[in-house]
Amino acid sequence: xxxxxxxxNGQLGKQFxxxxxxxxxxxxxxxxxxxxxxxxxxxxxxxxxxxxNLIINCAAYTAVDLAEDQRDTAFLVNRDAVKNLVEVCDxxxxxxxxxxxxxxxDGNHFRPYKETDKTNPLGVYGESKRAGEELILNSEIxxxxxxxxxxxxxxxxxxxxxxxxxxxxxxxxxxxxxQIGSPTYALDLAKAVLVCVEKSKLWKSKxxxxxxxxxxxxxxxxxxxxxxxxxxxRCRVNPIPSEQFPxxxxxxxxxxxxxxxxxxxxxxxxxxxxxxxxxTKI
Ligand SMILES: NC(=O)c1ccc[n+]([C@@H]2O[C@H](COP(=O)([O-])OP(=O)(O)OC[C@H]3O[C@@H](n4cnc5c(N)ncnc54)[C@H](OP(=O)(O)O)[C@@H]3O)[C@@H](O)[C@H]2O)c1
Numbered sequence: 001x002x003x004x005x006x007x008x009n010g011q012l013g014k015q016f017x018x019x020x021x022x023x024x025x026x027x028x029x030x031x032x033x034x035x036x037x038x039x040x041x042x043x044x045x046x047x048x049x050x051x052x053n054l055i056i057n058c059a060a061y062t063a064v065d066l067a068e069d070q071r072d073t074a075f076l077v078n079r080d081a082v083k084n085l086v087e088v089c090d091x092x093x094x095x096x097x098x099x100x101x102x103x104x105x106d107g108n109h110f111r112p113y114k115e116t117d118k119t120n121p122l123g124v125y126g127e128s129k130r131a132g133e134e135l136i137l138n139s140e141i142x143x144x145x146x147x148x149x150x151x152x153x154x155x156x157x158x159x160x161x162x163x164x165x166x167x168x169x170x171x172x173x174x175x176x177x178x179q180i181g182s183p184t185y186a187l188d189l190a191k192a193v194l195v196c197v198e199k200s201k202l203w204k205s206k207x208x209x210x211x212x213x214x215x216x217x218x219x220x221x222x223x224x225x226x227x228x229x230x231x232x233x234r235c236r237v238n239p240i241p242s243e244q245f246p247x248x249x250x251x252x253x254x255x256x257x258x259x260x261x262x263x264x265x266x267x268x269x270x271x272x273x274x275x276x277x278x279x280t281k282i
Contacts (some may be wrong), residue, residue: 002026004052005030005055006043006085007057009031011151012151012186012190013059014153016058016193017029018187028046037082038077052094054094054096055089057082057099060099061074064249065248067249075124078129079128079135082098082131082136089139089142095143096144097144098133099146100130100146101126102147102256103123103251104133107251107254107255108120111258115147122249122250124249133209136207137207139207142200143207144208144210145210146193146212147210147257149182150223152183159223160227173238174237174238174240174244175239176242176244177219177221177222177240178253179251179252179254180218180253182216182217182218183213183273185279185280192268211258211259213256213259214272214273
């Protein structure tokens with residue numbers, strides 16, 4: 001299969017670069033500078049020229065707080081550009097795997113969210129990602145939409161790297177302990193997506209929505225403590241409520257995803273977030 005990974009230099013895109021070396025497919029990695037998904041002609045030309053069979057869309061506008069002031073840009077990338085991908089896929093019989101987010105939920109649940117649960121994003125980023133999901137799920141193409149949460153890796157701007165930096169710089173840190181979710185190691189997500197690629201017969205000619213994160217739950221405080229334990233950092237961590245750390249965008253208090261559908265359909269075991277975290281050290 002010829003596979004195009006859009007947003008190939010982003011956090012998740014880079015994990016695909018790592019694992020694609022051992023995969024049997026031919027991968028093409030592009031980022032905004034060489035393939036802007038907002039430019040339909042660019043996508044269309046590339047897909048035709050390179051005989052692409054599958055697009056894995058890792059390109060996105062991911063600045064959750066900035067999105068509150070840049071609504072148009074967030075929707076341009078997370079909705080309008082996704083429409084471009086859907087149309088190109090439709091015209092060329094190409095399948096699409098698209099990544100979405102737990103921030104489509106409002107966090108008022110106290111049990112893990114299923115794919116069938118009602119969405120109600122609290123901010124512009126979540127709204128724009130939901131709009132992208134809907135375009136795909138209402139289309140006629142072969143597609144998977146995979147929602148994930150609290151994505152991190154040793155590359156890119158993410159909570160994990162920020163905590164490692166602050167943990168070196170400071171003796172003490174205050175971290176929010178009333179937002180609960182599941183940290184997801186981007187490498188684990190990329191590997192799970194490759195399993196979906198290998199088992200593409202299961203979803204050919206259909207559109208399916210899945211949830212995927214590492215197992216287990218944590219607050220940002222729990223996650224920080226675990227990062228510092230893992231990296232033997234002595235910085236003290238204090239739990240604080242969200243109201244003491246105001247952000248431009250509201251975030252869900254609870255965004256744990258139920259992954260049963262993914263585990264059943266792909267016969268897949270997911271490791272605990274703490275085991276995944278420990279593996280980042282190796
Ligand atoms: N990060 C999280 O905590 C998190 C949580 C849940 C879900 N997700 C979802 O997971 C996916 C991957 O996220 P990530 O953390 O890997 O994000 P990321 O590191 O921000 O990567 C996104 C990539 O997309 C590129 N991009 C932006 N606009 C583009 C365009 N018009 N054309 C082509 N490429 C474009 C970006 O390039 P520039 O940097 O040059 O703009 C960047 O390389 C996204 O769909 C995101 O919504 C992320």
